[in-house]
Structure formats: structure tokens, C-alpha cells
Amino acid sequence: MLFSKSGFAMIVGGSSGIGLATAQQLINNHVRVVIIGKNAEKVNDAIALLNSPKAEGLVADLCKKADRGRVEKYINNHEDAVSYLVNSAGYFNPKPFVEHSEEDYEHYMTLNKSIFFITQAAVSRMKQARRGAIVNIGSMWAHQAIKATPSSAYSMAKAGLHSLTQHLAIELAEHNIRVNAVAPAVVKTPIYNHFIKPEQLSTTLASFDNFHPLGRIGTPEDIANSVMYLLSQQSNWVTGTILNIDGGVMAGRN
Structure with missing residues (x-):
């Protein structure tokens, strides 16, 4: 059995x-899932797409303290503990360092703050259950600067998430809780909609294909495959790892 049948999975930014x-x-592997998103319509569409009694949605804007509190309350009051936590919520809006506003900075850091305290609530329940696996969605940009996409605030936030991963891995190992992260390169997801027009998205992202030694940008499924490995019992001797899922970018350049 690769996944526990007890507890449930929570996907922050799901x-x-x-x-x-x-x-x-996760649903394909018979795990109950709660997805969290800030847009009610998108959450409802996602639940409809998942089309499973094992899927539940929770609407919460993680930049609002009250919404974050509702997520924490849900975790604290649920009859079951969170067995799997994936922190996938993200925001990406590259701009030169001197053009970042305080609002930009606060957006990134408030998102990290919410991830920190939601994880804290989940870990409290995991410790009671003596089990758990956490995967944080980090970023290649936390390892390396890319001139075409200046991302100082974003990279600072993701580097913090990488560091949190390693610190929690050490602290929580004695409680049978594993904490890992993945660091994707360019992946075709809606995160780019903040600064690329929808009609230009496919063409713009395709221009990054050759940036990756394997010759293409990633898909959400590429990253999900590795997240699933890190959540499952197949990786039960893996914790504190930042796994590069990047088409070879960190290995070198074409």
C-alpha cells in the first residue's frame, strides 16, 4: 500500500x-482530498473535474488573515488528521528589483506566512497521529537567477520555503513526519496569467522550450508525478530533499 487510507490530503492551491x-x-489512489483555492468558481470547477466523492473544496484567500484562520480551524476541528499536505499556492509576477512595490513584496510574504501557519496546524494533527508527509512546491528561481524573468521577491519567498522544508524535516523526523519540496523550472500553469495575456500564453511559454536541456517546458503532471513519489511510502526514507524537476536546467545549459 503506497498511501494510507486513514486521514486525508490537503492541497493548498489545489x-x-x-x-x-x-x-x-491522489484521488486515483483512493485518498480523500481537500483542495483550497481563493476563487469560488475555480474551486467548484476543479471539484466538478475531479468528479469524486473523495474530493472537497474550501474557498480561502491566503492573503486574508480571516480566510487563513478558517483553514486552520478546518484542520483543527476535522475528525481526521491531515495525512498529506501539499503547499502548492503560488504567485509569480516578475519585474525588475527597483520596480517592486511594497504591495508586491507583501503579497509574496503574506502567502508564505499563510503556508507557515497552515502547515503548523497540520503538523499539530500529524504529531498526534504519529504520521504525515508534506511536500512544498518551491522553484528553480530560488536556486538560480534568470535575466529574462527578474524575480527577486518571488525567489526570496521560494528560497524561504526551501529552507523551511529542511528545518521541518529535521525537527519532525522523530514524529514520523517527512517534509520535502520540489523545485520546478518553467511549467505550463495559470501562474503566468498575471503578466502574460491568455492568447499569448502558449507561444510565450513555448519560447522557453530550448531553455530546458530536455527540450520542452514541463506540465503539471510532470511535477505531480514527483510530488506523489515524495508523499508515498516509496519515499519513506526521504526527508529534507529539494528535488529539482526542471528538464535538466540545474544540470547545465544547452
């Missing part, structure tokens, strides 16, 4: 992209 692809694979 209404689209990597989070939704992971939710689908």
Missing part, C-alpha cells in the same frame, strides 16, 4: 495547475 494535477492523482 484548484489549478500542479495542485489540481496532484489532487487528481
Whole structure:
């Protein structure tokens, strides 16, 4: 058995992209899933797409303290503990360092703050159950700067998430809780909609194909496959890892 039948999985940022692809694979493996998204319509569409009694949606804007509190309350009051937590919520809007506003900075850091405290609530329940697996969705940009996409605030936030991963892995190992992260390169997800027009999205992202030694950008399923490995019992001796899922970008350049 690769996944526990007790407890449930929570996907923070599960209404689209990597989070939704992971939710689908968890359901395929008979795991109950709660997806969290800030847009009610998108959450409802995701639940309809998942089309399973094992799928539940929770609408919450993680930049609002009250909404974050509702997620924490849900975790604290649920009859079952969170067995699997995937922190997939993201925001990406590259711009030069000197053009970042305080609002930009706060957006990234408030999102990290919500992930921190939602994870704290989940870990409290995991410790009671003496089991758990957490995967954080980090980023290649936390490892390496890319001139075409200046991302100082985003990279600072993701580097913090990588560091949190390693610190929690050490602290929680004695409680049988594993904490890992993945660091994707360019993946075709809605995260780029903040600064690329929808009609230009496919063409713009395709221009990054050759940036990756394997010759293409990633898909949400590419990343979800690795997230599933890190959640499952197949990786029960893996914790504190930042796994590069990047088409070879960190290995070198074409």
C-alpha cells in the first residue's frame, strides 16, 4: 500500500495547475482530498473535474488573515488528521528589483506566512497521529537567477520555503513526519496569467522550450508525478530533499 487510507490530503492551491494535477492523482489512489483555492468558481470547477466523492473544496484567500484562520480551524476541528499536505499556492509576477512595490513584496510574504501557519496546524494533527508527509512546491528561481524573468521577491519567498522544508524535516523526523519540496523550472500553469495575456500564453511559454536541456517546458503532471513519489511510502526514507524537476536546467545549459 503506497498511501494510507486513514486521514486525508490537503492541497493548498489545489484548484489549478500542479495542485489540481496532484489532487487528481491522489484521488486515483483512493485518498480523500481537500483542495483550497481563493476563487469560488475555480474551486467548484476543479471539484466538478475531479468528479469524486473523495474530493472537497474550501474557498480561502491566503492573503486574508480571516480566510487563513478558517483553514486552520478546518484542520483543527476535522475528525481526521491531515495525512498529506501539499503547499502548492503560488504567485509569480516578475519585474525588475527597483520596480517592486511594497504591495508586491507583501503579497509574496503574506502567502508564505499563510503556508507557515497552515502547515503548523497540520503538523499539530500529524504529531498526534504519529504520521504525515508534506511536500512544498518551491522553484528553480530560488536556486538560480534568470535575466529574462527578474524575480527577486518571488525567489526570496521560494528560497524561504526551501529552507523551511529542511528545518521541518529535521525537527519532525522523530514524529514520523517527512517534509520535502520540489523545485520546478518553467511549467505550463495559470501562474503566468498575471503578466502574460491568455492568447499569448502558449507561444510565450513555448519560447522557453530550448531553455530546458530536455527540450520542452514541463506540465503539471510532470511535477505531480514527483510530488506523489515524495508523499508515498516509496519515499519513506526521504526527508529534507529539494528535488529539482526542471528538464535538466540545474544540470547545465544547452
